[in-house]
Amino acid sequence: MKITAAASIAILSLGLASAGIAQAENNSYPExxxxxxxTRAEVVQDLRLAQSQGLITAGEDNSYPQLQADGPSMTRTQVLKELENAKRAGLVSSGENHNQYPQVL
Structure with missing residues (x-):
């Protein structure tokens, strides 16, 4: 029974793979x-300039360029106060009532 099931799966997989290959060959999208x-020299020059400015790093460094903040960020207290004001104004909804959307001022 196990051999029959394994053989059936193998045959189905082969059939699906060949159908996918056949469809890929019939690609009607224009290239x-x-x-x-x-020029290549201009591209290389732009790359070196970007690297010297720290915009591009090589390797597996996961640190992305940081955006500069326009001004000081809000404190937790300020954010909570803003949230309360939005709730009072009806701009924040909670729960699962999907028929009611927040009001737009």
């Missing part, structure tokens, strides 16, 4: 070619 407006 889009966008010509470059820069």
């Amino acid at each position: 889009t070619v966008t010509p470059s407006t820069q």
Whole structure:
């Protein structure tokens, strides 16, 4: 029984894979070619400039460039106060009532 089930799965997998390959060959999408407006030297120069400014790092460094804040951030107390004001104004809904949307001022 196990051999029959394994053989059936193998045959189904092979059939689905070949159907996918056949459909991939019938791709009717046009190939889009966008010509470059820069030379290779210009691209390399732009890359080196970006690297020198710290915009691009090499390797597996997961630190992304940080956006500069426009001003000081809000404190927790200020955020909670803003939330309470929004609740009082009817701008925040909670629960599972999907028929009622927050009012837009």
